[in-house]
Amino acid sequence: MIARIPNQKAWFMVLPVIILVGFNAVIPLMTVVNYSVQETFGNNVFFWEGLRWYEQILHSERFHASMTRQIMFTSIILLIEIPLGIGIALTMPRKGLGATLCLVLMSLPLLIPWNVVGAMWNIFALPEIGFLGHVVNSMGIDYNFTQQPISAWVTIIAMDVWHWTSLVVLLSYAGLSAIPEAFYHAAQIDTATKWQIFRYIQLPKMKHVLTIAILLRFMDSFMIYTEPFVLTGGGPGNSTTFLSIDLVKIALGQFDLGPAAAMSLIYFLIVLLLCWVFYTLMMRNEAR
Amino acid sequence: MAEVRLQHIRHSYNANAGEKTEYALQKIDMVWEDGGAYALLGPSGCGKSTLLNIVSGLLHPTEGNVLFNNEDVTSTTTDQRNIAQIFQFPVVYDTMSVHDNLAFPLRNRKMGHAEIEHRVNTVAEMLDLTELLDQRASGLSADGKQKISLGRGLVRSDVNIMMFDEPLTVIDPHLKWQLRTKLKQLHRQVGFTMVYVTHDQIEALTFAEKVAVMFEGEVVQFGTPEELFLKPNHTFVGHFIGSPGMNFLPCELDSGFPVFAGNQIKLAAPITKLNSYKKIELGVRPEFVKLDTKGFPVNITRIDDVGRYRIVKAECSGHNFNVYVPEDIEIPSENLRLSFDPLYTHVYCDGWLHDERKSA
Numbered sequence: 001m002i003a004r005i006p007n008q009k010a011w012f013m014v015l016p017v018i019i020l021v022g023f024n025a026v027i028p029l030m031t032v033v034n035y036s037v038q039e040t041f042g043n044n045v046f047f048w049e050g051l052r053w054y055e056q057i058l059h060s061e062r063f064h065a066s067m068t069r070q071i072m073f074t075s076i077i078l079l080i081e082i083p084l085g086i087g088i089a090l091t092m093p094r095k096g097l098g099a100t101l102c103l104v105l106m107s108l109p110l111l112i113p114w115n116v117v118g119a120m121w122n123i124f125a126l127p128e129i130g131f132l133g134h135v136v137n138s139m140g141i142d143y144n145f146t147q148q149p150i151s152a153w154v155t156i157i158a159m160d161v162w163h164w165t166s167l168v169v170l171l172s173y174a175g176l177s178a179i180p181e182a183f184y185h186a187a188q189i190d191t192a193t194k195w196q197i198f199r200y201i202q203l204p205k206m207k208h209v210l211t212i213a214i215l216l217r218f219m220d221s222f223m224i225y226t227e228p229f230v231l232t233g234g235g236p237g238n239s240t241t242f243l244s245i246d247l248v249k250i251a252l253g254q255f256d257l258g259p260a261a262a263m264s265l266i267y268f269l270i271v272l273l274l275c276w277v278f279y280t281l282m283m284r285n286e287a288r
Numbered sequence: 289m290a291e292v293r294l295q296h297i298r299h300s301y302n303a304n305a306g307e308k309t310e311y312a313l314q315k316i317d318m319v320w321e322d323g324g325a326y327a328l329l330g331p332s333g334c335g336k337s338t339l340l341n342i343v344s345g346l347l348h349p350t351e352g353n354v355l356f357n358n359e360d361v362t363s364t365t366t367d368q369r370n371i372a373q374i375f376q377f378p379v380v381y382d383t384m385s386v387h388d389n390l391a392f393p394l395r396n397r398k399m400g401h402a403e404i405e406h407r408v409n410t411v412a413e414m415l416d417l418t419e420l421l422d423q424r425a426s427g428l429s430a431d432g433k434q435k436i437s438l439g440r441g442l443v444r445s446d447v448n449i450m451m452f453d454e455p456l457t458v459i460d461p462h463l464k465w466q467l468r469t470k471l472k473q474l475h476r477q478v479g480f481t482m483v484y485v486t487h488d489q490i491e492a493l494t495f496a497e498k499v500a501v502m503f504e505g506e507v508v509q510f511g512t513p514e515e516l517f518l519k520p521n522h523t524f525v526g527h528f529i530g531s532p533g534m535n536f537l538p539c540e541l542d543s544g545f546p547v548f549a550g551n552q553i554k555l556a557a558p559i560t561k562l563n564s565y566k567k568i569e570l571g572v573r574p575e576f577v578k579l580d581t582k583g584f585p586v587n588i589t590r591i592d593d594v595g596r597y598r599i600v601k602a603e604c605s606g607h608n609f610n611v612y613v614p615e616d617i618e619i620p621s622e623n624l625r626l627s628f629d630p631l632y633t634h635v636y637c638d639g640w641l642h643d644e645r646k647s648a
Contacts, residue, residue, distance in 0.1 A: 182375040185346060188366045189373055190393040190440060200381040200392075204426075 035261035053262035066246040085168025118230025121159040149239035171213040175206035211282040290356040290448035292320040297352035314505040327484040327492035330502035372441025372450040378433030382426035452484040535609035539570040549605040551584035554630040565637040574610040576629035583627035
């Protein structure tokens with residue numbers, strides 16, 4: 001037997017990580033937890049409130065409304081961006097100058113800062129002076145995203161599709177490029193149709209990258225703030241007030257730190273839970 | 289099932305090839321008889337995969353024709369040729385069950401349900417996959433997946449030719465033997481024309497009835513494993529087949545017999561007709577070199593014991609060669625002399641075997 005020498009020095013090696021995580025994750029999060037169970041009127045005076053803010057948020061119609069809008073928005077953009085992204089990736093050339101050109105074009109929207117995207121689309125879609133707004137209106141369609149909820153929704157969705165479909169395209173393209181030629185050759189020998197090649201070869205081989213694409217798009221769109229804030233500011237009315245916009249209104253507009261903190265935590269847990277559900281569902285068959 | 293005839297196949301990946309070196313395949317003429325088992329053997333880059341792709345229809349040869357049962361199929365596509373191919377890496381449809389994988393090519397050909405079930409079950413039986421039929425194909429090990437891709441060819445009873453492109457590359461060594469034996473057995477059972485592409489001489493020699501050894505885009509010899517061993521047509525075949533390969537010694541000719549380092553070497557028959565040549569060599573396999581008191585003297589540089597026999601590395605006037613010595617024969621420590629078996633000692637001119645009958 002080799003005698004065990006007790007040596008705990010290795011813990012010092014992980015100390016920097018613990019400090020780093022502590023300062024940028026645990027401490028801020030605990031501050032939020034702290035706020036979420038207390039009431040404060042400034043001057044560092046706190047009153048214990050228990051779970052009152054949580055109850056208030058969970059029963060508030062305002063929270064339900066922005067949650068509904070959020071879920072609708074995320075569902076719509078996922079339903080558009082994922083199939084569209086796969087479709088574009090399938091039609092892109094595999095090699096040569098065309099492939100490089102397509103990849104560069106596809107990456108461009110991803111390189112633009114989010115608030116710039118919001119500002120661009122704001123100007124682009126303005127009914128009188130914006131190119132899009134002008135063209136749509138001159139076609140006889142009544143379109144004004146600053147006044148009509150439907151126009152505002154369409155504009156925000158179009159903006160998000162424009163900004164983020166590229167991400168799905170690039171990930172799908174990477175997945176497609178990794179499929180060896182032999183699979184296509186075998187499919188040809190088995191006289192498979194184009195649809196069968198997609199269904200039984202390409203889609204299964206893209207599964208992992210698509211899982212990542214869906215998770216990223218889900219998280220990002222569920223937490224979207226900058227672009228709609230710049231484009232519509234949550235309006236007209238509350239029609240495009242998504243969860244994070246609502247949260248900022250409560251925290252910084254009304255300075256209700258307690259409810260805002262409680263809402264933050266609920267929001268965080270929902271994102272975490274949904275990501276876990278997605279991931280588990282997509283990876284369900286992997287273990288076998 | 290078909291007889292496959294390759295007529296004057298030449299191929300270059302460069303559209304305007306002029307130089308001989310620009311051709312991946314120089315000039316291939318070969319006939320694969322219906323129901324035969326063949327192998328294409330050669331190092332990487334010798335053109336064997338190019339040839340395979342031409343037969344399968346992925347590539348259109350620059351020159352020449354491919355005939356299936358005397359019907360020209362050169363310009364038809366892969367799916368029209370009715371072939372089967374097993375690739376280096378197992379190709380299976382991951383999301384389907386093993387059963388559906390095997391049924392897939394038949395369903396696409398609109399075969400009746402009962403017939404499909406019958407064939408799938410028969411093939412699953414042949415490949416020992418019966419118990420795995422309901423499992424997802426992605427869960428199987430590499431050899432299981434390779435069996436599925438083999439099975440997708442076997443279910444179709446009308447396959448013209450079945451091609452294997454280094455199919456055992458990703459299989460664990462202890463399963464290679466098993467799968468190789470299985471292939472041989474399957475060939476006897478189904479009687480398809482089969483072609484096996486590999487760089488592994490053991491795989492080629494155990495599988496095939498006739499092996500085409502390829503080197504730099506040419507078939508340097510197309511013969512039975514025995515012919516390749518006893519009478520290599522080219523120095524490359526001598527080198528490539530056998531371990532260690534054939535010994536080649538530079539020599540001169542004197543009154544019809546080769547002379548190596550001052551020693552005249554006996555042949556089965558003297559050489560009388562010889563065209564002009566640049567280089568002449570003597571070739572003899574280590575198996576046909578004997579310790580002999582009447583032979584020529586050599587120095588031993590090393591002895592490797594490989595079990596049933598020993599490989600003696602000998603040296604004579606600056607040239608090294610290998611000798612097989614069986615376990616029961618004692619190797620003298622001094623004054624070692626060797627002789628070559630005249631029946632299996634050959635003369636090579638510029639790399640090619642000298643043949644009295646063919647020479648002018």
